[in-house]
Amino acid sequence: AQSVTQLDSHVSVSEGTPVLLRCNYSSSYSPSLFWYVQHPNKGLQLLLKYTSAATLVKGINGFEAEFKKSETSFHLTKPSAHMSDAAEYFCVVSDRGFNKFYFGSGTKLNVKP
């Protein structure tokens, strides 16, 4: 069975400080992993994805994530938060070849001025 646990439902950072959003996954197979962002009243947008190539994945808007198989983690980071980063972030696991997406419960990122 596949599942995703996002360890924090809310994260608050100050503008210009680092962002860390944590995600742990469980998968019976070699997984594909994604991070999506959802701004209010907007559709989900893909930030980055891991599909068994490099374990450090760079995405849009300065975000990156590192796949750590030994820790079954795929944490999302950004060196310096911007006000426009305030949104909800979802970690997603998909078994390669099945194309089924399993979403975490989301982490709401608040960026303080």
Add this chain to the structure above:
Amino acid sequence: EAGVAQSPRYKIIEKRQSVAFWCNPISGHATLYWYQQILGQGPKLLIQFQNNGVVDDSQLPKDRFSAERLKGVDSTLKIQPAKLEDSAVYLCASSLTDYQRGLEENEQFFGPGTRLTVL
């Protein structure tokens, strides 16, 4: 490139009424998904189509929910009759995945969603 279109964006109905949502996927995308996103939760897959065939509808409450994609392009999702617990955002997504053609592109593109409130 035009994205996934959904309508309406908002809908308020009373319980036991019927409602329908419409989705137009990205042109050329063979696979279409409907998700339900309850407040405070991540999206949950309701049904997945490839062209006009159903790939997975295991989590669709078939006693009240139905969906179709007759010509393999647009899709409609219907709830009849609605219950209070159906209040949620209904998301449509599409992807290039096409198992018949050996295309396994996992990225899904999401529409803005329809926010349903059942009173």
